[in-house]
Amino acid sequence: MCREHGGHHHKGSCRCGGVQTGRFLQPCLLLLLHRHSTHGYELMQSLDEFGFMDSEIDPGTVYRHLRKLEEEGLVNSSWDTEKGGPAKRLYKLTAEGEELLHAWAVTIKSNIQRLEKFLTKYHAQFNTLEERG
Template sequence: MPRGDCGGEGARQPCCRRRGGGGGALVEPAALAALLYAGGYGYDMRRTILDMTDGEVDVDVGGLYRSLRRLEDEGAVASRWCEDASGPRRREYELTEQGLELAEQWLDALRARQRLDELLVGLLEGGLNAAGRSREGAQAPSDG
């Protein structure tokens, strides 16, 4: 999978088109992960993401809803309005077959990114060790 192009032949899959920097880049795969475990409402999905990641991934609710609308427009997610006796109508989301395929694409893309991250971590750690610096930036003990 050269240069993050998971589609081959120059075709870029949705997971690669949206793999930018910043925290927003994790909203879509986090939403897909939450939907793999259970369909749900946007705010419930945010809580699920927080719980599943021990608070490490906290998606913006607005960004989450924008991602869900885009995923629905692309056919990866289906939604329906549900009546709630204790409050206003809410939209419930679930993955479609296309959504499952997109989750697989994201998994491949994130694994490729993980390999690159591990490679760069190793290079930086090795370089810092060779320069006599510890991870925290302090000088390594001298041999003298």
């Protein structure tokens, strides 16, 4: 059994798939940047607001997502040298990034509805309201 998700392992990997955190980082980063422009390190610290644990967040992954978002014109960055110490990249959401953020919200809502339907049928079929785990 997968300790994290309750699924069965196959050749050392979780067969239930778990949550695809990599892709979900994008809307989380966009929403955080909509709140205010900030640095990558501060973004990583704020991801716990979405249920990410520190052990799940690889700084390299976060910075790769930020670079990809910037390449796509969804985020801008500039060097921040005002606070003393080493210069840091300051990330800011663009208008295109805000549009994508709204599209993500629609997609996430649709996915929630599908997942709720699945759980309703699952619980009815197994006559349980308890979460397995």
